[in-house]
Amino acid sequence: MKRREFIILTGVGATSATMLGACGNPENKLIPALIPDDEYVPGIDYWKASTCAMCPAGCGIIVRTREHKANKIEGNPLHPVNRGALCARGQAGLQVLYNPDRIKGPMKRAGERGEGKWEEISWDEAIKTLADKLRETKAQGRADSALFVTDVHNSVDALVGQRFMEAYGSSAHLTLPQFFDDDVSYGPRVAFDLAHATYLLSFGARFLETWQSPVTYSLAYGAFRQTSGRARGRFVHVEPRMSLTAANADEWLPAAVGTEGVVALGIAQVIIREGLSRAASLPTFARPIDDYAPEKAADKTGIPAERLVRIAREFASAERPLAICSRSVDAGTAGYNNSTWVGFLNTLVDNHNKKGGVLRERDYFDPFEKLLSRLSDSWNTVFATNFPETIKGREDLVLLIHQVNPAYMTPEVRDELKAVQFIASFSSFMDETTHLADLILPDNTYLESWDLTRPFSIDANRVVSLTQPVVKPDVNTRQTADVFIALSREIGGEVEQAIPFTSAEEIIKRAAEDLAKTTFATAVDGSAELASLTERGFWKGETTSTDADAPVEPRNVPGAQMPKIGPDGGSPSRAEVEELLQRLGVHVEGELSSSSKGDEAEYPLHLLMYEQSTFGDGSMANLPLLQELPDPMTSVMWGSWVEINPVTAAQLGIADGDPVDVTTERGSVLVPAVVYPGIRPDVIAIPYGQGHVAYGRFATGRGINPALFNPWYQRTVRARVTKASTETLLIRFGTSLPEKIETKR
Amino acid sequence: MTNRPADARINADLLRSVTKTGRGWWATVIVAGIVFLAAVFAFCCQLYWGIGVWGINRPIMWALGITNFVFWIGISHAGTLISAILRVTGAEWRRPVTRCAEAVTVFALMIGAMFPIIHLGRPLFFYWLVPYPNQRGLWPNFRSPLSWDFFAINTYLIGSVIYLYVPLIPDLALLRDKSRGLRRRLYRLLSLGWRGTELQWSRLEKAVQIMAVIIIPVAVSVHTIVSWDFAMAIQPMWHSTIFGPYFVAGAIFSGIAALILAMSIIRRAFHLESYLRPVHFNNLGLLLLTMSLIWFYFTFAEYLTAWYGNEPSEMAVFQSKISGAFSPFFWVMIVCCFIIPAPVLAIKKLRTIRGTTIASLTVLVGMWIERFLIIVPTLSQPRLTFNWGSYRPTWVEIALTAGTFAYFVLLYSVFTKLFPIVAIWEYKEGLTLERLPAQQPSLD
Amino acid sequence: MSEVDKQQKPQWGMVIDLDRCTGCEACVVACRVENNIPTVGPEEAAKGRVIDWIRVERYFEGEFPDVKVRFRPVLCQHCEEAPCEPVCPVYATYHTDEGLNAQVYNRCVGTRYCANNCPYTVRSFNFFDPHWDAPLDKALNPEVSVRSRGVMEKCTFCIQRIRKGEEKAKDEGRPVRDGDVVPACVQTCPTKAMYFGNLADRESEVSRLSKSNRASRLLEELGTKPRVIYLNKGE
Numbered sequence A: 001m002k003r004r005e006f007i008i009l010t011g012v013g014a015t016s017a018t019m020l021g022a023c024g025n026p027e028n029k030l031i032p033a034l035i036p037d038d039e040y041v042p043g044i045d046y047w048k049a050s051t052c053a054m055c056p057a058g059c060g061i062i063v064r065t066r067e068h069k070a071n072k073i074e075g076n077p078l079h080p081v082n083r084g085a086l087c088a089r090g091q092a093g094l095q096v097l098y099n100p101d102r103i104k105g106p107m108k109r110a111g112e113r114g115e116g117k118w119e120e121i122s123w124d125e126a127i128k129t130l131a132d133k134l135r136e137t138k139a140q141g142r143a144d145s146a147l148f149v150t151d152v153h154n155s156v157d158a159l160v161g162q163r164f165m166e167a168y169g170s171s172a173h174l175t176l177p178q179f180f181d182d183d184v185s186y187g188p189r190v191a192f193d194l195a196h197a198t199y200l201l202s203f204g205a206r207f208l209e210t211w212q213s214p215v216t217y218s219l220a221y222g223a224f225r226q227t228s229g230r231a232r233g234r235f236v237h238v239e240p241r242m243s244l245t246a247a248n249a250d251e252w253l254p255a256a257v258g259t260e261g262v263v264a265l266g267i268a269q270v271i272i273r274e275g276l277s278r279a280a281s282l283p284t285f286a287r288p289i290d291d292y293a294p295e296k297a298a299d300k301t302g303i304p305a306e307r308l309v310r311i312a313r314e315f316a317s318a319e320r321p322l323a324i325c326s327r328s329v330d331a332g333t334a335g336y337n338n339s340t341w342v343g344f345l346n347t348l349v350d351n352h353n354k355k356g357g358v359l360r361e362r363d364y365f366d367p368f369e370k371l372l373s374r375l376s377d378s379w380n381t382v383f384a385t386n387f388p389e390t391i392k393g394r395e396d397l398v399l400l401i402h403q404v405n406p407a408y409m410t411p412e413v414r415d416e417l418k419a420v421q422f423i424a425s426f427s428s429f430m431d432e433t434t435h436l437a438d439l440i441l442p443d444n445t446y447l448e449s450w451d452l453t454r455p456f457s458i459d460a461n462r463v464v465s466l467t468q469p470v471v472k473p474d475v476n477t478r479q480t481a482d483v484f485i486a487l488s489r490e491i492g493g494e495v496e497q498a499i500p501f502t503s504a505e506e507i508i509k510r511a512a513e514d515l516a517k518t519t520f521a522t523a524v525d526g527s528a529e530l531a532s533l534t535e536r537g538f539w540k541g542e543t544t545s546t547d548a549d550a551p552v553e554p555r556n557v558p559g560a561q562m563p564k565i566g567p568d569g570g571s572p573s574r575a576e577v578e579e580l581l582q583r584l585g586v587h588v589e590g591e592l593s594s595s596s597k598g599d600e601a602e603y604p605l606h607l608l609m610y611e612q613s614t615f616g617d618g619s620m621a622n623l624p625l626l627q628e629l630p631d632p633m634t635s636v637m638w639g640s641w642v643e644i645n646p647v648t649a650a651q652l653g654i655a656d657g658d659p660v661d662v663t664t665e666r667g668s669v670l671v672p673a674v675v676y677p678g679i680r681p682d683v684i685a686i687p688y689g690q691g692h693v694a695y696g697r698f699a700t701g702r703g704i705n706p707a708l709f710n711p712w713y714q715r716t717v718r719a720r721v722t723k724a725s726t727e728t729l730l731i732r733f734g735t736s737l738p739e740k741i742e743t744k745r
Numbered sequence B: 001m002t003n004r005p006a007d008a009r010i011n012a013d014l015l016r017s018v019t020k021t022g023r024g025w026w027a028t029v030i031v032a033g034i035v036f037l038a039a040v041f042a043f044c045c046q047l048y049w050g051i052g053v054w055g056i057n058r059p060i061m062w063a064l065g066i067t068n069f070v071f072w073i074g075i076s077h078a079g080t081l082i083s084a085i086l087r088v089t090g091a092e093w094r095r096p097v098t099r100c101a102e103a104v105t106v107f108a109l110m111i112g113a114m115f116p117i118i119h120l121g122r123p124l125f126f127y128w129l130v131p132y133p134n135q136r137g138l139w140p141n142f143r144s145p146l147s148w149d150f151f152a153i154n155t156y157l158i159g160s161v162i163y164l165y166v167p168l169i170p171d172l173a174l175l176r177d178k179s180r181g182l183r184r185r186l187y188r189l190l191s192l193g194w195r196g197t198e199l200q201w202s203r204l205e206k207a208v209q210i211m212a213v214i215i216i217p218v219a220v221s222v223h224t225i226v227s228w229d230f231a232m233a234i235q236p237m238w239h240s241t242i243f244g245p246y247f248v249a250g251a252i253f254s255g256i257a258a259l260i261l262a263m264s265i266i267r268r269a270f271h272l273e274s275y276l277r278p279v280h281f282n283n284l285g286l287l288l289l290t291m292s293l294i295w296f297y298f299t300f301a302e303y304l305t306a307w308y309g310n311e312p313s314e315m316a317v318f319q320s321k322i323s324g325a326f327s328p329f330f331w332v333m334i335v336c337c338f339i340i341p342a343p344v345l346a347i348k349k350l351r352t353i354r355g356t357t358i359a360s361l362t363v364l365v366g367m368w369i370e371r372f373l374i375i376v377p378t379l380s381q382p383r384l385t386f387n388w389g390s391y392r393p394t395w396v397e398i399a400l401t402a403g404t405f406a407y408f409v410l411l412y413s414v415f416t417k418l419f420p421i422v423a424i425w426e427y428k429e430g431l432t433l434e435r436l437p438a439q440q441p442s443l444d
Numbered sequence C: 001m002s003e004v005d006k007q008q009k010p011q012w013g014m015v016i017d018l019d020r021c022t023g024c025e026a027c028v029v030a031c032r033v034e035n036n037i038p039t040v041g042p043e044e045a046a047k048g049r050v051i052d053w054i055r056v057e058r059y060f061e062g063e064f065p066d067v068k069v070r071f072r073p074v075l076c077q078h079c080e081e082a083p084c085e086p087v088c089p090v091y092a093t094y095h096t097d098e099g100l101n102a103q104v105y106n107r108c109v110g111t112r113y114c115a116n117n118c119p120y121t122v123r124s125f126n127f128f129d130p131h132w133d134a135p136l137d138k139a140l141n142p143e144v145s146v147r148s149r150g151v152m153e154k155c156t157f158c159i160q161r162i163r164k165g166e167e168k169a170k171d172e173g174r175p176v177r178d179g180d181v182v183p184a185c186v187q188t189c190p191t192k193a194m195y196f197g198n199l200a201d202r203e204s205e206v207s208r209l210s211k212s213n214r215a216s217r218l219l220e221e222l223g224t225k226p227r228v229i230y231l232n233k234g235e
């Protein structure tokens, strides 16, 4: 069978036993089918199930295809992660597949590095070129100079690549810091039962935009707001700027940057002093928690004491209170202390493993455990937080770069990259890093690839989601795992033996069969299960039970670790408070973080950089659908902006739409100002995502990349804003009453 | 009575514009022609690229195109309406003015009527607005004010052309007799065998009289219907019951201004000082003054009710005109339509030829702005304030706007080359009537 | 469905729960993809010519720190008394017997009068020919026509899906019911804030929700009788 189609839409009236009957699109009856090309019926929709890869959440998708072209992506109604829904990015996925700037086939550099001259070559030649390079490097006894660089997600591509590199003799697998913003106070395998909570206290967790699994939490949020038979949930959000999530809160608490720990402790203090705690026992504090009473901390946090006291009471007396927390509250610091105190709030209201609370850890399983585990214990994955430092002066390096774009995420690494011996890129697009490569082996997009992922789900303990090709590539690209397999054949020997597979497809099917026998069913051969997997796109294990045995433990139960300062009892001096806050990892004015030592007088503002919900880290900037989607808060399209509080703007003589220079210790950018009522006066914010210098026609040369200010993923730095004279274009979709008619759009 | 020219002089004077072509004429035609061609080019660009070459957007879907439409349809009220009213009321001083006025009407109307086509997203399908029998049984929507426009404007155009043409016939015959060659053939064709017989004269008089009576309601209806393009809509500051009379008043207002301006230019250009005399300017000036007062009254009433009603969406538009983004235009309009012309026209000393001409010029500017201000501020501030927008015209719209004026000048210039711009027979008839004993005291 | 209801053609309507809606704009992208809505590019976007059949309006209220934000997805309200309809000189926009405000692209001559008379500003105009850099055009939905320049367009309530749903119900010899027709925006909504169905069927979800005490219609005072019903925010 030359080509396989997995799901065929039966005509109207067909009555196969199918799964999607209840999905709302009644004609979309899916039956597993293996039909060759010539049996395609023109004019009939074929729906194929797969998994969205536009972010790590892993929502299930079904893709409508007709005449071998995909024309719509929709959420898989049965998928436990998203139950049919998709976010804006997920909806735009076909523009990745049919992007006009996709690399059409393998290429090798023709001109100088970075000059942008390329010669098209065949796959055979591409693979031979890379194999030769690797053989030559090995022959020189420098096999450890070859490094495979990927993101942190264990895709089949990354795993096959790692196996290859280990067998070949490379020293390590480098992953660049890509985070899935898990709840940092618990670690990665906890779910929050938002749908059943009645009171939600969120510390910067942008669960409607980026946090963990936005669609899953949006679904839960809908239920939290309006479900017949339950009261409307109340939602309080702590964040220095009003994100989309904050905008949906009933109450927005713009606490000072980095003081979330103090806010949480203040709430805890009220709960304890008023005897509202539901916890069986309270930790003993080395330092009286009274020192964090809202009354004492109001100056620091900017939240009036009465307000915090009221919220504490509401939270503690709510039927099912829940506190969640984002990585961003620890922005710019090394510790997890702010988030620790948020976790402590859950302890106080005793909501672990309860309906509407913090649910127990999900089961751990690895779909590729048997097939692609590491060959020896000495092989390791290095989380290269400081990638430029790692490769600095290493001119001997041969880099194989997959699914990451370090030259964009850390623009200053460009010089180091230019100096290394050889770069092979597997990117599907001519991004900043690929632009510097010597050899390009373009990957398939997710809609043409095979993979198995293990997405996060509130509903189920175990979910495995299948990524399978929904169309054949129209361009001459190949899935990276297949490229590594071909490479291993070319090199032979140990390397070939280490990868005893013929294709990514085979690996996925064998992994699925293994899972069918172990994790998801007790099948004998797994073929029926495999058919169901390819039809439905996922398997799900047992549903999360709220009264499971395994208790949830926050990472650090507060107690003895509480730093002790000053004489017991008495209220601490300002210096003591500051020292405490610093040890807690809480920002202290003027000492925001190591990379922002800037003088407070010179840089009076905090600059937040955030991932705008559609563009995220920038890999979506090449999709015109998302470029032309107005930012939900500022309504800006096709560019960057800086958000400034109206009072601050007035003080600086800046009007809405004015061009401004944002300057930090690391340089300056020119960007249009958006006068934004939802941000603290001492804070400004710039979204990530734009400012590409390469990445196709839709992304290149548009807006600015604030990563310039943010070398080691420290998201908050000190900055100053001044009005600039050069015009910059601010394209906005909508106006509102405060933005009067004179506003440029 | 003493300075009235003799019959032969009259013929010579009034035919001079037809028979002699000066350098000024050529200069005017060339300049106007170039501007007109620029507009044609702009329109070709529009046809080629799409109407996106205009500055319109969402929510401002109509702007200069419709401004020009309303403006020129307004101007067209000069003529026919004025000459008809003057004819019906038997105002004797009208005689040298009628032709001039009727020509203004026909040309302004031709230009105005182009805009509903020019401004279409798909101009080549304009004929879908025409009710013609077709296989698919598709008819236009007779409930749409745009369909009403279609009928009203076409009726008015046909009526105006007839109304211009019928009184031309005796003059055409005169020309036929005095010309040769191609012109002669043309005039012979157009004069429909006019011999000046008793029967022909009486039929002519009757036809002119009937037309004069018919054309008045048609003209009133035309601008009322144009106003209904807006008033029938439910947008803030459009949905107003006084729009009908307000528009008609505005139309007559701008029409008279256009007529005065045209007369003053013709007078100079063709040395018709003894035909178009201060009395005409004085009388038309008084009419213009009346219209200025009426216009101001309507404007005041219109804005006061909007303000007093204090309905938020109306107030947004109101504010933007009075003190917001559009206020410069608004106040220029008030100055041009009222503050300048009212005193100039009210004070007898200032109501000279020059005075009325200047007042007419400002009125024309003011009334163009008025049309703009009716359209754009309302559209730029729809009820859902998230969608407010702003508008800036592109070169295409500016070229088209300039082109309308150039085209008007061009048409008018050519007209003066082909036909006497003062009705010779009517003028002579006036003189004859004056000599009759029963004649009332002269007007001067 | 009662006997009386069955006689009638379905009357399509939508309910949007503003308490669930987060302003995420997934509906906007879903609609663009399903209905072949072109992106116009930055230059045109700067001129205010973005085409969309549904948008999420955002309104700020108050001053820091007491700022409130309201989101409201706005699409064609399919007004029962649609002001856009009578003004169209060529019947390019008219009312169907299923309560839809329909738009016949091929008949539209582009007067833009309908857009001026839509109090909800939901009509988009094709100022230029739409364009997709190849191969982006491969993703076009074969069931929805691509509009040429000079014509008006707007939300159709995903008419192509309505037709399919109705056909299916007919084939099965039953009246339409909830779930037969799911427009693209409703389908994708991550908070399930949108509902679509037959308002003539008293048992449908939209009928039930339209009687909620949170229900209201946009600019109700104009008497346009919208077929889109909003459920106000709680509290």
Ligand SMILES: Nc1nc2c(c(=O)[nH]1)N[C@H]1C(S)=C(S)[C@@H](COP(=O)(O)OP(=O)(O)OC[C@H]3O[C@@H](n4cnc5c(=O)[nH]c(N)nc54)[C@H](O)[C@@H]3O)O[C@H]1N2
Binding pocket: A151, A176, A177, A178, A179, A402, A403, A404, A405, A406, A408, A409, A410, A426, A427, A428, A429, A430, A431, A443, A444, A445, A446, A480, A610, A611, A616, A617, A618, A619, A620, A688, A689, A705, A706, A707, A713
């Ligand atoms: N400027 C900036 N820098 C940042 C951040 C930021 O938001 N902005 N955020 C930080 C964070 S949190 C993260 S997670 C990292 C993210 O940093 P990266 O992981 O580098 O993220 P992207 O820039 O999205 O790079 C992904 C690249 O993969 C390529 N690609 C896309 N599709 C495919 C495919 O199918 N196959 C292959 N092989 N390649 C493909 C694209 O060319 C794209 O450039 O950046 C960090 N640094």
Ligand SMILES: Nc1nc2c(c(=O)[nH]1)N[C@H]1C(S)=C(S)[C@@H](COP(=O)(O)OP(=O)(O)OC[C@H]3O[C@@H](n4cnc5c(=O)[nH]c(N)nc54)[C@H](O)[C@@H]3O)O[C@H]1N2
Binding pocket: A055, A056, A089, A178, A179, A180, A181, A203, A204, A206, A209, A210, A211, A212, A214, A238, A239, A240, A241, A242, A243, A256, A257, A258, A259, A260, A326, A327, A328, A329, A330, A331, A608, A609, A610, A611, A612, A613, A614, A615, A616, A617, A618, A685, A715, A716
């Ligand atoms: N839709 C979508 N989802 C995604 C991604 C994506 O690209 N798109 N990317 C994924 C990846 S790789 C990542 S890393 C995550 C990133 O998602 P997030 O963890 O949400 O990270 P940021 O986008 O940096 O968001 C930073 C937010 O924190 C706030 N903030 C900054 N400093 C402080 C502070 O001191 N205190 C508090 N309380 N708030 C602060 C800012 O206002 C900003 O809104 O999202 C993941 N999910």
Ligand code: SF4
Binding pocket: A052, A053, A054, A055, A056, A057, A058, A059, A082, A085, A086, A087, A088, A089, A090, A091, A213, A214, A215
């Ligand atoms: S949340 Fe992530 S996985 Fe889900 S649809 Fe959006 S981009 Fe795709």
Ligand code: SF4
Binding pocket: C020, C021, C022, C023, C024, C025, C026, C027, C028, C056, C073, C188, C189, C190, C191, C192, C193, C194
């Ligand atoms: S998709 Fe749903 S939640 Fe998102 S903006 Fe649209 S209606 Fe609101």
Ligand code: SF4
Binding pocket: C075, C076, C077, C078, C079, C082, C083, C084, C085, C101, C117, C118, C119, C120, C121, C122, C123, C154, C224
């Ligand atoms: S919302 Fe506008 S376009 Fe839709 S039916 Fe009503 S008036 Fe017409």
Ligand code: SF4
Binding pocket: C087, C088, C089, C090, C091, C092, C093, C107, C108, C109, C110, C111, C112, C113, C114, C115, C151, C152
């Ligand atoms: S733009 Fe099209 S649909 Fe609208 S009124 Fe004009 S012809 Fe009718």
Ligand code: SF4
Binding pocket: C030, C031, C032, C034, C035, C053, C054, C075, C154, C155, C156, C157, C158, C159, C183, C184, C185, C186
């Ligand atoms: S109903 Fe269909 S056409 Fe209307 S907004 Fe939703 S997706 Fe778009």
Ligand SMILES: [Mo]
Binding pocket: A177, A178, A179, A180, A617
């Ligand atoms: Mo990330």
